[in-house]
Structures are given as structure tokens and as C-alpha cells.
Amino acid sequence: MLKKKNVIYISIIVILFTFSSYLFISNRQMNIFLKTISFGIVTSLVVTILGALLAYFSIKHIKNITLLLIILFAYMIIPPYIHSFAWLNGFQIILNQNAISGFFISVVVQICYFLPWATILWIVYYKYIPSTLFDETKLNSNKLFFTIYKMSKQIFIFIFMLIFMLSINDFTIPSIFAYNTYPVEIMSTYSSGVSFINTFLISLPIIIMVICITYIIFSHFKNNEYNNIEQSKYNYYTKRNYIIYVFWILYIAIPIILMLIEASSINFKYVFEILKDNFLFSISSSIYASIITIVLSYYLAFYVYRKRKFTKIIWIIILLLFSIPSTVNGIIVNKLYQIIYEYLPWLDFTYFSSIQVVHVLINKSLPISFIIFYIGFIQLDEKVIDYYKLHSNNTNKILYVIFWYYMKTYLFINFIVVFILSIGELGGTIMVIPPGKSTLTITIYNYLHYGSSDIVSALCMFMVLFVFVVVLCSLLLYNYFDRKNKTL
Amino acid sequence: MKKTISLISMLMLLFLFVGCDNNIQTVVIYTSVDRVYSEIIFKDFERETGIKVLPVYDIEANKTVGLTKRLLLEKKRPRCDVFWNGEITNTIKLKNENILQPYQHIYKTTVNRNYIDEDNMWIAFGGRTRVFLINKDLISQKEYPTSFSDLYKNKDSYTKGMANPVFGTSNTYAIGVYTLLGKEKGYKVFLDIANSDIKIVTGNSVVRDLVISGQMAYGITDTDDAIVALNKSNNIDIVFIDQQENEKGTLVIPNSVALIKGGPNNKNGKIFIDYILKAETIQKMIDIGWIQINIQDNRYVDKKLISFLNNKPIKVMDVNYNDIQKYFKKVNKDMKNLFLQ
Numbered sequence: 001m002l003k004k005k006n007v008i009y010i011s012i013i014v015i016l017f018t019f020s021s022y023l024f025i026s027n028r029q030m031n032i033f034l035k036t037i038s039f040g041i042v043t044s045l046v047v048t049i050l051g052a053l054l055a056y057f058s059i060k061h062i063k064n065i066t067l068l069l070i071i072l073f074a075y076m077i078i079p080p081y082i083h084s085f086a087w088l089n090g091f092q093i094i095l096n097q098n099a100i101s102g103f104f105i106s107v108v109v110q111i112c113y114f115l116p117w118a119t120i121l122w123i124v125y126y127k128y129i130p131s132t133l134f135d136e137t138k139l140n141s142n143k144l145f146f147t148i149y150k151m152s153k154q155i156f157i158f159i160f161m162l163i164f165m166l167s168i169n170d171f172t173i174p175s176i177f178a179y180n181t182y183p184v185e186i187m188s189t190y191s192s193g194v195s196f197i198n199t200f201l202i203s204l205p206i207i208i209m210v211i212c213i214t215y216i217i218f219s220h221f222k223n224n225e226y227n228n229i230e231q232s233k234y235n236y237y238t239k240r241n242y243i244i245y246v247f248w249i250l251y252i253a254i255p256i257i258l259m260l261i262e263a264s265s266i267n268f269k270y271v272f273e274i275l276k277d278n279f280l281f282s283i284s285s286s287i288y289a290s291i292i293t294i295v296l297s298y299y300l301a302f303y304v305y306r307k308r309k310f311t312k313i314i315w316i317i318i319l320l321l322f323s324i325p326s327t328v329n330g331i332i333v334n335k336l337y338q339i340i341y342e343y344l345p346w347l348d349f350t351y352f353s354s355i356q357v358v359h360v361l362i363n364k365s366l367p368i369s370f371i372i373f374y375i376g377f378i379q380l381d382e383k384v385i386d387y388y389k390l391h392s393n394n395t396n397k398i399l400y401v402i403f404w405y406y407m408k409t410y411l412f413i414n415f416i417v418v419f420i421l422s423i424g425e426l427g428g429t430i431m432v433i434p435p436g437k438s439t440l441t442i443t444i445y446n447y448l449h450y451g452s453s454d455i456v457s458a459l460c461m462f463m464v465l466f467v468f469v470v471v472l473c474s475l476l477l478y479n480y481f482d483r484k485n486k487t488l
Numbered sequence: 489m490k491k492t493i494s495l496i497s498m499l500m501l502l503f504l505f506v507g508c509d510n511n512i513q514t515v516v517i518y519t520s521v522d523r524v525y526s527e528i529i530f531k532d533f534e535r536e537t538g539i540k541v542l543p544v545y546d547i548e549a550n551k552t553v554g555l556t557k558r559l560l561l562e563k564k565r566p567r568c569d570v571f572w573n574g575e576i577t578n579t580i581k582l583k584n585e586n587i588l589q590p591y592q593h594i595y596k597t598t599v600n601r602n603y604i605d606e607d608n609m610w611i612a613f614g615g616r617t618r619v620f621l622i623n624k625d626l627i628s629q630k631e632y633p634t635s636f637s638d639l640y641k642n643k644d645s646y647t648k649g650m651a652n653p654v655f656g657t658s659n660t661y662a663i664g665v666y667t668l669l670g671k672e673k674g675y676k677v678f679l680d681i682a683n684s685d686i687k688i689v690t691g692n693s694v695v696r697d698l699v700i701s702g703q704m705a706y707g708i709t710d711t712d713d714a715i716v717a718l719n720k721s722n723n724i725d726i727v728f729i730d731q732q733e734n735e736k737g738t739l740v741i742p743n744s745v746a747l748i749k750g751g752p753n754n755k756n757g758k759i760f761i762d763y764i765l766k767a768e769t770i771q772k773m774i775d776i777g778w779i780q781i782n783i784q785d786n787r788y789v790d791k792k793l794i795s796f797l798n799n800k801p802i803k804v805m806d807v808n809y810n811d812i813q814k815y816f817k818k819v820n821k822d823m824k825n826l827f828l829q
Contacts, residue, residue: 028825180824327554334561341565351567426547430554435516435567436542445547446523455524 016208024201033205036168036182043110044163051118059126061241072116073471102179109173114163125155161213182206210323262457271458278438285354286422289361293369293418301373322367326427333360334431356432361425365418376410412478416471513539515756518555519572520546525778533763539756559587566750569757575660576612579744580813583609589749602808603783612742614770614779616710618661620727621717626705636729640684646705649687649695653823657710657741664739664807666815675822682826711780718792726796737803742783
């Protein structure tokens with residue numbers, strides 16, 4: 001599975017991890033770290049298995065699976081706070097609240113929160129199983145479920161590790177239920193007046209762990225046997241089953257009903273006044289960030305794919321960006337611009353612009369965007385690039401053609417993922433937001449306090465609706481260009 | 489096509505870098521006060537002075553820390569003029585980091601020395617206090633708790649609770665208890681709490697909601713939550729903590745305001761501080777529900793709460809906020825050990 005070279009790299013990372021653990025963190029913090037790992041394992045294992053089963057039953061019994069995907073995408077944007085309280089209320093009805101431990105309720109709420117992520121990934125995987133591989137495996141198996149099961153080891157590991165990383169980095173849900181995971185520990189240490197450098201050193205074990213996991217995931221991608229993945233021609237749909245419909249309707253409806261009840265008493269004129277102040281800033285910075293990230297990550301992915309110089313350094317930067325917690329990202333960007341403004345005071349006029357916010361958003365979404373394009377290049381036949389090279393020496397021109405004709409799907413996925421990540425970003429943006437400006441997410445969290453849950457619910461409803469519209473428009477645009485290309 | 493794309497890109501870049509109009513009089517305020525309340529005060533200030541407020545609000549999850557850390561990052565090139573904090577401990581931390589600038593506030597002569605910095609770096613005003621929020625349907629008046637120690641010493645079968653002392657105003661309360669009783673006795677109080685059957689929840693608003701819904705018979709929360717509870721439900725009663733003759737009184741958690749050293753609009757910052765400390769502005773804050781007690785005059789309390797005091801002045805815990813900084817580290821360490829699983 002792993003090359004000898006990769007084993008050496010991982011060993012170095014493990015040694016670094018051990019050293020950093022001994023040098024910078026106390027025994028108590030080590031115990032919390034280990035507890036966080038077991039917490040992450042439980043969550044991600046349940047989410048990955050449940051997601052696989054749900055995706056399987058959904059793809060088999062729901063005819064319009066694309067619609068479900070869009071709804072789940074939009075649903076993912078609901079802040080964890082809303083999920084936590086919605087599900088907590090639900091569990092209070094069926095369980096004695098005193099009997100619920102912080103660990104149990106945090107795991108359960110995280111499972112509910114991450115379930116759409118895993119289900120979406122599983123559905124996309126089912127749809128993109130290479131038809132040849134699918135047919136070959138199906139020859140030896142009578143049941144569809146076992147066919148998928150046999151082919152799913154790699155994607156299982158991928159989804160498990162992704163959810164694991166998100167789970168161990170999550171601050172919001174454990175902090176709401178007073179369960180001390182490592183991010184909560186970092187935050188409370190940071191609050192007690194410890195310097196930024198010390199906080200960064202305490203974060204090192206989690207950063208190294210995320211780098212390590214990401215590296216393993218990429219080793220899988222680089223070495224896997226199928227490069228030219230095409231959409232499976234297999235029709236999974238058999239017959240309509242109402243149980244799965246009822247499940248999704250209930251799952252989606254509970255938090256939304258809760259938000260509707262809360263928002264019912266609000267004066268919507270007031271909500272629109274709030275939106276007027278920050279909606280444009282939020283949208284423009286998310287769109288700037290999405291465009292710049294997509295262009296940058298496309299070039300970077302191509303550069304790394306063609307194995308030019310310094311690709312290892314690019315990988316390290318990408319992995320570092322991926323593993324840095326949001327707040328630390330915000331602090332780094334803030335610090336960087338403090339230095340820039342100190343040495344280049346004529347740039348001071350940009351302070352009140354969205355430049356720092358956009359920078360934070362790019363840092364956050366660049367790794368994911370890069371990974372999506374990198375997978376796109378892996379799956380692209382190298383002969384295509386060589387063919388275009390024969391016709392032109394201009395690399396930019398070649399990349400432009402490949403971008404519009406071969407990377408459309410990845411561009412679409414990329415835009416949606418980057419946009420959702422950007423519009424929902426909080427930890428980093430709060431550290432760099434210019435005075436007098438605000439993003440939609442920051443505004444929601446500003447109001448998340450005493451007696452203003454009606455405003456929060458109304459804003460959340462608006463946000464869910466808005467993301468749903470953006471995803472839908474992107475899909476329509478994608479279909480339009482796809483059809484146009486096919487006619488050409 | 490290429491020309492259009494280039495034009496759009498140029499326009500976008502332009503918008504990306506463009507900031508705001510420099511000709512307008514502005515003041516930059518970082519505030520951890522809830523936005524629903526602070527923006528009312530900002531709008532009034534703008535109307536009265538013509539100075540535009542450029543606020544940066546904190547979020548609940550950051551527990552004031554986000555803005556404090558941001559101010560530290562901006563120490564060399566300050567962007568903020570005034571820090572208006574919904575509590576006080578982080579303002580004191582900023583003083584220790586040499587971020588603040590002394591200012592002779594208009595309040596100086598009248599204010600209680602417990603609530604003003606000895607070097608004029610910050611001033612505390614307004615305030616919330618800690619109270620027992622009680623569900624009348626679940627507990628008879630005879631059994632009402634009156635003292636903070638009732639929370640962990642009473643061996644009753646009622647479900648009771650408080651917000652986690654690791655964060656927020658519960659943490660400030662812990663610092664207050666340590667300052668008043670000393671490190672050892674203070675630790676003993678919270679050790680008893682940790683060993684008792686008190687339900688520790690994430691925030692004061694959760695205590696409020698659990699008491700309203702009847703899942704908790706009583707709990708400790710702040711007066712602003714108590715007001716919300718009174719508006720939401722008829723089965724709520726309030727008892728101010730430790731008001732008996734031999735008791736030490738309840739802790740007031742005041743707001744604090746400070747001028748930032750080297751801020752870009754220093755003059756406007758001073759105008760804002762004077763405005764916020766005016767009796768009318770404090771009255772407005774009481775009216776809109778942000779604060780419930782005026783620490784300059786303990787007899788003045790929010791109208792909704794006066795009846796719960798039998799028209800007597802509030803007995804306030806005698807904590808000098810100039811002394812609390814020596815307990816920060818110890819309290820933080822103890823609370824984390826005791827209350828985070």
C-alpha cells in the first residue's frame with residue numbers, strides 16, 4: 001500500500017509527533033489528546049458505516065438522487081450550534097437528561113452533524129464507480145450490496161479519515177456540551193493568557209496528526225489502480241421505499257422546524273436590515289475567494305501533477321494549510337498583514353477592504369480545492385495534455401482548454417465546496433474582519449446569545465435558502481454548458 | 489471574450505482593495521457586548537455626535553478572548569480606539585499587556601474605587617449580578633435557596649445547576665470568590681461544587697431555559713437571563729444571592745471600557761467613552777435590558793427586578809477589581825481541572 005519512501009516520511013512525522021508531545025504538552029493534555037482520538041474514532045466509524053448504508057438505501061430507493069444531494073449540500077451549511085440544540089431537544093424527549101454524559105451527547109450530535117457529509121461522499125462514490133470495475137466485481141457476486149462492499153475498502157478509509165480529521169478538530173459541539181476535547185483544551189489554554197507561540201506549540205500534535213492522515217490518504221490516491229474513472233452506467237434504482245424518504249424528511253425537518261418555530265415571531269423587516277449591512281460583503285468576499293482559490297489551486301495541481309521542481313514544498317504547504325485550526329489561520333493572516341502594513345505603510349488603504357478576509361478564506365479552502373483538481377488531473381488521460389502540447393507551446397492556452405473541456409465537473413464541485421466553506425467560515429474571519437464590516441456567519445454568531453434565537457433562526461433559514469439557490473444555479477449552469485459542449 | 493474577462497477581473501480587483509471613505513469622522517470600537525444591545529447604543533451615539541461607529545463584535549464561542557487576542561496582535565499598529573467589554577477580566581489583562589491609554593473619565597470623582605483602575609486605564613460601569621432563578625412550580629417558597637452555599641450544601645433532591653465556571657461570567661464569579669475568600673477556601677468551594685450533584689451546563693442561557701422548561705428546579709444565572717426568563721414564563725421567581733445580614737452579598741459583573749493606546753481616532757474614542765458613561769446612556773442600557781444594576785448607585789435596579797429585592801438596595805460582594813488579576817492563572821487551572829471532563 002505504501003512505498004518505502006513514504007514509510008520513511010511517516011516515521012519522521014511520528015518521531016516529530018512524539019518529540020512535540022514530550023516537549024510541549026503536559027501529561028494531562030496528552031490524556032485529553034488520546035481521549036479526543038478515541039472520541040474521533042467512535043464518531044467517524046459510526047458516521048462512515050451509517051453513511052454507507054444510508055447512501056446505499058438512498059441510491060436504491062430514491063429516484064431523484066441529485067435532488068437529495070443538493071438538499072444535503074445546502075443542509076451542511078446549518079451551523080453546528082443549531083444542530084446541537086435541535087438534536088439535544090430531540091434526545092431530551094426520549095432520554096433522561098441526567099443520564100446523558102458529555103461524551104455520549106457530543107458523539108451523537110457530531111454523528112448527526114457529519115452524517116450528510118459521509119452520505120454525500122458515498123453517493124458520489126457509488127455514482128463514479130468505474131463501470132468496468134463494477135461489472136468485473138459483479139460477475140462474482142449476486143447482490144448489489146456485496147458488490148459495492150467488495151470495492152469499498154479504499155473509499156471507506158478515505159471517508160473515515162476525513163470525518164476523523166473534522167471530528168477531532170471540531171470545537172463547537174464538544175464545547176457546547178462541556179466535553180473537553182483537544183480543540184477545547186487549546187481554546188481554554190489560549191484564553192488563560194498563554195502566548196500565540198505557546199498555543200501553536202500545544203496545537204502541534206493535532207497538526208502533525210492531520211498531516212500524517214492526509215499524507216496516507218494521498219498515498220492511496222496516488223497508488224490506486226483505477227485512474228480513468230468514468231461515471232458508472234449501472235442503474236441502482238429498484239423501487240420506491242418510503243422508509244428512506246421518511247428518514248431523510250425527518251432528519252432534515254427537525255432543525256428546520258425548530259428554526260421556523262423560533263423565527264415565527266420575528267419582524268422580518270429587521271432581519272432584512274441586518275442582511276443589508278453584511279450580505280454584500282459576505283457574498284463578494286466568498287466569490288473573490290472562490291475564484292482566486294480555483295485559479296490558484298488549478299495551476300498548483302497541474303504543477304504538482306507534472307512533477308515539476310519544488311512539488312514537495314507545495315505538498316508540505318498544502319498539508320500545513322489543511323491542518324491548521326481556523327483561529328490560528330486568522331491569527332497568522334492578521335500577523336502577516338501587521339508586518340506588511342508596518343513595512344509598506346502606503347498599503348494601509350487596503351485595511352478596510354476585504355483583502356484579509358479573502359486571504360483567510362483562500363488559506364482555508366485552497367487545500368480542498370487543490371485536492372479536487374489534483375484528483376481531476378490524475379483521472380485525466382496524460383495523452384490529452386500531450387496532444388494539446390503538439391498544437392501549442394503556450395501552457396496557459398493548454399490549461400485554459402483543459403479547464404473548460406475536461407475539468408468542468410471538478411470546477412463545479414470545486415466552486416460549490418469552496419463557496420460553502422467560505423460562506424460558513426468563522427474562526428479565521430473573526431480575527432481579521434475590518435471594523436464596521438461583517439459576514440453572514442459572523443453576524444449569526446454575533447446574535448447567538450441571550451434571547452435573540454429568533455434572529456439567529458431567521459438568519460440561518462436565509463442562509464440555508466441562499467446556499468440552496470447557489471447550488472441549484474451552479475448545477476443549472478453546469479448542465480447548460482455540458483449540453484452546449486456536447487452539441488459542439 | 490478575453491477582453492470582457494480581463495475587464496471584469498480588473499473591476500473585481502479594484503473592489504477587493506477599496507476600503508471606506510476617509511473623510512467621514514469615525515471611531516473604531518471593539519466590543520464583546522451582545523450585538524442586539526450594543527448596536528442600539530452605537531446608533532444613538534452616531535445620531536448625537538455625527539461620528540460614525542465602525543464596530544467589531546465578538547462571538548459567544550470566543551468568550552471575549554477573540555477581540556482581546558486581536559488587540560494584542562495589533563499592538564504595534566493599533567486599529568481600535570475603544571474596547572467596550574461586557575465583563576472586566578480581559579480588560580485587566582489588556583492593561584497588563586500595555587495596550588491601554590490612561591484617560592481621566594468624567595466619572596472619576598463619583599465612582600466606587602472597586603470599579604476604577606488605580607492608573608485610570610479602565611473604568612467599570614453598569615453591571616449584571618448573579619441570582620438564583622427558580623421554577624415556582626417545582627419548589628415551595630420555604631425551600632428557596634438564599635445563599636451561594638445552598639447550591640452545593642443543601643442535600644435536597646431538586647435538580648439544580650450553573651454554567652461551567654471555566655468560561656464567561658461563571659468564571660468571573662469564581663475569581664470573585666477566590667479574591668474574597670483566598671486561594672484555599674475558594675478552591676474548597678468549587679471542589680465541593682464539582683463533587684456535588686449540581687448540573688454543570690455550557691452557559692447561563694442554558695440554565696435559564698432548563699429552569700423555564702422545568703428540567704431544573706433552580707440554578708444560578710445572570711440578571712439579564714433572569715429578565716428574559718421573566719418575559720418568557722410566569723412560573724419564575726428570582727432570589728438575589730447572599731443578601732442576608734451575615735452574608736457577603738452577590739457579585740456584580742460590570743461592563744468595562746478603555747481607550748486603546750495609539751488608536752487612529754483617539755479624540756473620537758474619548759468622546760465615545762464620555763458618552764457611554766453618561767447617566768442617560770447607562771439608563772438606556774438598563775431600559776433595553778443589557779445591564780440591570782447601576783454600580784454607581786446600588787439602589788437603582790431594573791424595574792422588573794426591584795420587587796424581588798423588597799425595595800432594599802442590593803448587597804454587593806466587596807471585590808476590588810484592581811486585586812483580581814493575581815488569581816487569574818490559579819482559577820483558570822483549578823476550574824479546568826474540576827469542570828472539564
